[in-house]
Amino acid sequence: MLKVYGFARVNKMARGNTRDLRVLWALEEMGLPFEIVGIDHPNHDLDSPSYRALNPFGQIPTIDDDGVVVTESGAILLYLARKSGKLLPHDLAGEAQVLRWSVAALSTIEVPVLSLWFVNLSGGKGTKPSEALHDWADMRLKQLDGWLANRQFIATDDFTVADILMTHVLGGGTDPGLLKPYANILAYRARCNERPAWKKTLAAYNERVEAA
Numbered sequence: 505m506l507k508v509y510g511f512a513r514v515n516k517m518a519r520g521n522t523r524d525l526r527v528l529w530a531l532e533e534m535g536l537p538f539e540i541v542g543i544d545h546p547n548h549d550l551d552s553p554s555y556r557a558l559n560p561f562g563q564i565p566t567i568d569d570d571g572v573v574v575t576e577s578g579a580i581l582l583y584l585a586r587k588s589g590k591l592l593p594h595d596l597a598g599e600a601q602v603l604r605w606s607v608a609a610l611s612t613i614e615v616p617v618l619s620l621w622f623v624n625l626s627g628g629k630g631t632k633p634s635e636a637l638h639d640w641a642d643m644r645l646k647q648l649d650g651w652l653a654n655r656q657f658i659a660t661d662d663f664t665v666a667d668i669l670m671t672h673v674l675g676g677g678t679d680p681g682l683l684k685p686y687a688n689i690l691a692y693r694a695r696c697n698e699r700p701a702w703k704k705t706l707a708a709y710n711e712r713v714e715a716a
């Protein structure tokens with residue numbers, strides 16, 4: 505049985521934003537059976553030698569698919585898409601678009617947005633580095649908004665794993681103020697978050713995960 509290592513306890517700020525949700529959402533969309541291995545972060549489960557053997561960075565998510573261990577949310581989603589034959593076109597050209605936009609979500613968009621969040625959280629709000637990061641993130645979001653002007657989904661005409669990654673990157677981890685000017689992004693995110701598989705995944709997570 506495919507094992508998903510996911511958080512068992514999550515603090516208020518991170519609830520709904522942890523990256524195990526990317527994997528759980530994809531599995532729900534694909535209809536693949538799995539079991540969750542609960543990880544207690546405050547109890548240092550991520551630092552145990554047995555977990556580090558699976559993921560040297562000591563992070564969530566990790567999957568173990570009957571001995572095939574995959575870490576990094578993007579790599580996991582692409583693996584699951586190949587395994588299930590879902591949320592990924594079967595032709596090379598279509599697949600390339602999904603790879604392209606998965607990488608864009610995790611590098612071009614997530615890097616500036618997450619860096620800004622981290623700097624502000626660490627007391628950097630109002631500083632020059634924070635302003636520079638804000639401008640960098642805003643530039644990329646404006647460009648993304650333009651790309652989404654006449655599109656339902658990010659990579660192809662259909663919903664793919666790239667949409668899960670992009671939607672989650674644009675979720676609670678992104679300062680809502682940054683997204684406010686971008687109607688196409690907000691509409692796109694709402695469209696993806698309306699999917700029954702996401703609603704079911706989030707409801708099950710909220711039911712299962714305890715407060716930290």
Ligand SMILES: N[C@@H](CCC(=O)N[C@@H](CS)C(=O)NCC(=O)O)C(=O)O
Pocket residue numbers: 521522523524550562563564565575576577578
């Ligand atoms: N690049 C990784 C990032 C994973 C990551 O940042 N995971 C967070 C939870 S959402 C984590 O495990 N944080 C605990 C830590 O880094 O110690 C991915 O996309 O899977």
